Amino acid sequence: MTTTQKVPLLLIGVGNVGQRFLELLIRKRDTLCDRLGLELILTGVADTSGVAICPTGLDPQQVVQLKAKGQGVAAYPRWGQSGGSALEMVRTTEADLLLEASPANLEDGQPGLSCIETALSRGMHVVTANKAPLVLAFPRLLTLTRVHGVQLRFDATVAGGLPAVNLGQRDLAAAEIYRLEGILNLTTNYILTRMAQDGLSYDEALAHAQAAGHAETDPSLDVEGWDAANKLVILAHSVLDYPATLAGVAVEGITHVTAETLRQAAAEGKRVKLVATAERDGDRYNLSVRPAWLDADHPLAQLGPKQMGIVYHTDISGVITAAIVEETPLPTASAMLRDIIDIYLLSAAR
Ligand SMILES: NC(=O)c1ccc[n+]([C@@H]2O[C@H](COP(=O)([O-])OP(=O)(O)OC[C@H]3O[C@@H](n4cnc5c(N)ncnc54)[C@H](OP(=O)(O)O)[C@@H]3O)[C@@H](O)[C@H]2O)c1
Secondary structure: OOOOEEEEEEEEOOOHHHHHHHHHHHHOHHHHHHHOOEEEEEEEEEEOOEEEEOOOOOOHHHHHHHHHOOOOHHHOOOOEEEOOOHHHHHHHOOOOEEEEOOOOOOOOOOOHHHHHHHHHHOOOEEEEOOOHHHHHHHHHHHHHHHHHOOOEEOHHHOOOOOOHHHHHHHHOOOOOEEEEEEEOOHHHHHHHHHHHHHOOOHHHHHHHHHHOOOOOOOOHHHHOOHHHHHHHHHHHHHOOOOOOOHHHEEEOOOOOOOHHHHHHHHHOOEEEEEEEEEEEEOOEEEEEEEEEEEEOOOOOOOOOOOEEEEEEEEOOOOEEEEEEEOOOOHHHHHHHHHHHHHHHHHHHHO
16 A cells, blocks of 8 residues: 545544544554555544544544543543534534434434534535434435435444445345345343343343443333334335335334243244344335244344344345344444445445
8 A cells, every 4th residue: 555545534422432433543543554545534523512623633542531531522632612513513624524423313313414414515425323314314315425426324323333234235236135134223132132041031131231231221212123123214225225214114122022922932942033124025115123933043043142133135145144243332333434444445446
């Protein structure tokens, strides 16, 4: 590699995912430069405290250290600005790339949605881990990418580090996908698997999931199936080219699944998993998220408590299964990094 491409980037959100991403910038700096010829320069960062913006680059280590001390990015020496908004940063700061890792706000998509729209309109590529803007406005965002000749990448929005979107979009580009099945939500898979394997009640398994950091304090979005449904909508738009809405997904969660149900299933050689399915039906897809009784040798039935997975049934590419063990948000951050690499190296070379 003879030349190094410098990529100024902005990051919104320095929580679990954003901090892991900054750690990757530090840990993989030499690999990115020496092996891939890519120098990622953090020129702006935003959290709820405000922003820090420096045209020549902030030190990712310093941002991580501030967060570790419980401080916000506004406390960044010299370049921190208390109260500055993420949107204003995206409107006014020069950068090639926006990384979005703010919370998924499924009411109105903010602040992620406006930040992504603004970045795309300003000619920046966008890599996001935040599913809400895609669920709420996928067609509009796709139009913006086409009008402005930029890329929007979001592999991290579906099952963290699992390459579900990229596998479908890139490797199955010429295939017909007649069935897609996925375990797309870690919390529910953790609960059902611990109930089945360890004989825990639903409440006990949920408490374990919360204690281990695999479930939110309010787990309703996960256990009622809506998180998986959101991810299915993203897969439908991006991989199946099918204009799905959340209202078009038949959703049933796992709150009524009892230890007795799981024992019955096991007695019949089955395992109960929360499965998101898209089934081809003529020129449309039937979309659902529901607890399914899978044969014990089904690839998704095999997945352990910290795993998620997807199965694509295709016309020319066989049946492809991908699975991940995701113990921490690091693989999600790494999915953002591989999207960046794809934008600057792989897509550019195609
Ligand atoms: N955690 C995972 O494993 C995972 C996996 C896949 C996808 N995701 C998605 O990735 C995104 C980030 O997840 P996370 O777990 O990192 O969330 P998190 O820990 O709650 O962090 C969210 C970050 O966003 C910042 N933030 C909140 N509101 C903001 C605003 N209005 N303007 C600027 N910054 C704002 C927060 O600031 P403060 O630090 O000041 O509070 C925090 O730094 C979410 O959309 C999530 O659904 C997460």
